[in-house]
Amino acid sequence: MRLFVAVTPDERFREALSAAVDPWRERLALRWTPPGQWHVTLQFLGEWPESRLENLQRALAAVAGDGPFAVRPAGPGVFPTSGRPRVLFVHLDGGENLPGLAAAVRAAVGRVWPDGPQDDRPFRAHLTLARVRDPQAADGRDLLSRIDLSGLPPFVVEGFSLVASALGPGGARHRELGFRRLRKKGE
16 A cells, blocks of 8 residues: 655645646646645655554554644745756745654654655655656746745644555545644643
């Protein structure tokens, strides 16, 4: 089962972000992420057997986080470089809370399966907007100069989800397997 752990922005944020990128959907030849799938990946887990799912759910349920916290959009960006962009995204700033939550999730996952297939690259707070179809033909600086994300509202992270992702011809289909509401440490 292909899994990841993520934070989902609220409806107000998704509507504002949609309004900002909708004019570009037809003009820019990108594979746009559907707004219903916008999320902030705390950790990509890869392929996990169902036999480990119950322990994973239990470990994630024990993640306390630091209560609900605000995340602010901090402009557009591209991965890996503007010279050869592959992904167009929104930078997100959650202070220390968002990286702290990602670290807590990663620690919980590591206790369940230390040598599992989970991604161990450093956490970078972002929300993927689109994938570039032809990175060699794209100019990341041009993409970044066109899309204005300055008026986006912050959103509150209330919790995180374990999500199953099934790849198919029409793109990925996501299914939430569980939501964990954040609480203050010690609660």
